[in-house]
Amino acid sequence: MAPSLNKIPIxxxxxxxxxxxxxxxxxxxxxxxxxxxxxxxIVRRAPLGDPTAYLVRGALIALxxxxxxxxxxxxxxxEDAFC
Amino acid sequence: MLxxxxxxxQEIDWIVALAGNPNTGKSTVFNALTGLNQHTGNWPGKTxxxxxxxxxxxxxxxxxxxxxxxxxxxxxxxxxxxxRDYICFEQPDVSLIVTDATCLARHLNLVLQVLEITDxxxxxxxxxxxxxxxxxxxxxxALSCELGVPVVGTTARDGVGLEELKETIALVAxxxxxxxxxxxxxxxxxxxxIAELLPHLNVEAYPNLNKRWxxxxxxxxxxxxxxxIKTPEAxxxxxxxxxxxxx
Ligand SMILES: Nc1nc2c(ncn2[C@@H]2O[C@H](COP(=O)(O)OP(=O)(O)O)[C@@H](O)[C@H]2O)c(=O)[nH]1
Ligand SMILES: [Mg+2]
Numbered sequence: 418m419a420p421s422l423n424k425i426p427i428x429x430x431x432x433x434x435x436x437x438x439x440x441x442x443x444x445x446x447x448x449x450x451x452x453x454x455x456x457x458x459i460v461r462r463a464p465l466g467d468p469t470a471y472l473v474r475g476a477l478i479a480l481x482x483x484x485x486x487x488x489x490x491x492x493x494x495x496e497d498a499f500c
Numbered sequence: 501m502l503x504x505x506x507x508x509x510q511e512i513d514w515i516v517a518l519a520g521n522p523n524t525g526k527s528t529v530f531n532a533l534t535g536l537n538q539h540t541g542n543w544p545g546k547t548x549x550x551x552x553x554x555x556x557x558x559x560x561x562x563x564x565x566x567x568x569x570x571x572x573x574x575x576x577x578x579x580x581x582x583x584r585d586y587i588c589f590e591q592p593d594v595s596l597i598v599t600d601a602t603c604l605a606r607h608l609n610l611v612l613q614v615l616e617i618t619d620x621x622x623x624x625x626x627x628x629x630x631x632x633x634x635x636x637x638x639x640x641x642a643l644s645c646e647l648g649v650p651v652v653g654t655t656a657r658d659g660v661g662l663e664e665l666k667e668t669i670a671l672v673a674x675x676x677x678x679x680x681x682x683x684x685x686x687x688x689x690x691x692x693x694i695a696e697l698l699p700h701l702n703v704e705a706y707p708n709l710n711k712r713w714x715x716x717x718x719x720x721x722x723x724x725x726x727x728x729i730k731t732p733e734a735x736x737x738x739x740x741x742x743x744x745x746x747x
Contacts, residue, residue: 444574444576445572445574445576447609448571448576448609449571450606450609474603474605475600475602475605475606476606
């Protein structure tokens with residue numbers, strides 16, 4: 418099973434498999450650059466674990482845990498371009 | 501330093517809306533084109549900042565409207581709604597979209613959304629100096645071909661490319677260039693629903709409103725759009741069919 422984005426540790430890179438959210442949240446995630454096939458670098462997590470900052474398509478974007486939970490990922494060995 | 505609103509009330513020939521993601525150099529382009537001929541205030545009834553300014557080029561006066569910086573035009577925030585409503589309902593003569601050459605993919609989302617609303621578009625690929633520094637080369641011609649609209653490369657901070665930008669805006673405003681934006685086609689069911697809706701979408705107040713775009717928003721059930729149109733029964737009949745499967 419693909420891990421969701423909120424489960425990926427800091428410093429890792431993953432590739433987005435699927436955005437399972439629907440409606441307005443789905444639209445917003447896509448607009449923010451969380452598009453299937455794209456890479457995400459997990460930058461840091463707030464002290465209480467929420468929200469988490471992600472580097473996606475060249476911009477730093479913070480998502481709440483329940484938002485990130487709707488993004489299914491594949492963890493990648495390494496990645497050089499995030500744009 | 502700002503001039504008063506009255507100073508802007510010179511004869512305006514063309515209106516240009518300036519759109520783009522935040523932090524792409526939109527204000528830099530705006531300032532470079534308008535100089536001190538600007539006025540800031542709020543959008544009517546909104547707490548969103550509005551800047552407008554004028555410039556003269558080739559014997560015409562242009563009014564440039566700086567729209568709020570947004571990633572999208574789906575009216576999920578006040579800013580997005582202001583930007584979308586302006587492009588949709590005020591129908592500027594040209595919509596200029598400023599993008600960031602260092603991460604173009606992120607910016608093309610907004611570009612494609614604008615292209616679904618209007619064909620009178622010029623795309624500005626800004627921050628070319630930063631891109632060069634990062635070893636990124638943007639093929640502006642190929643991009644223009646793919647999008648079907650004129651593309652101009654700039655380094656707005658240094659004033660590079662702004663003459664070509666003004667010239668391109670002028671050509672689109674005067675319809676010397678008639679862009680043919682790439683049409684995004686959706687899957688069969690959605691295209692079917694669009695086709696069914698189209699004949700019912702004559703919005704009297706906005707005769708030039710892009711009906712395909714309106715159909716898509718109705719299918720999405722975008723509530724902000726209902727402020728502008730009355731939906732006759734025929735539309736509702738199409739809308740109750742389960743055409744828009746999520747996912
Ligand atoms: N290197 C470089 N920086 C630019 C360029 N255009 C704008 N900037 C800088 O990018 C930052 C954001 O610009 P601004 O016009 O405020 O962006 P806006 O948020 O889109 O209005 C500012 O620090 C500008 O000086 C450019 O072509 N090259
Ligand atoms: Mg700005």
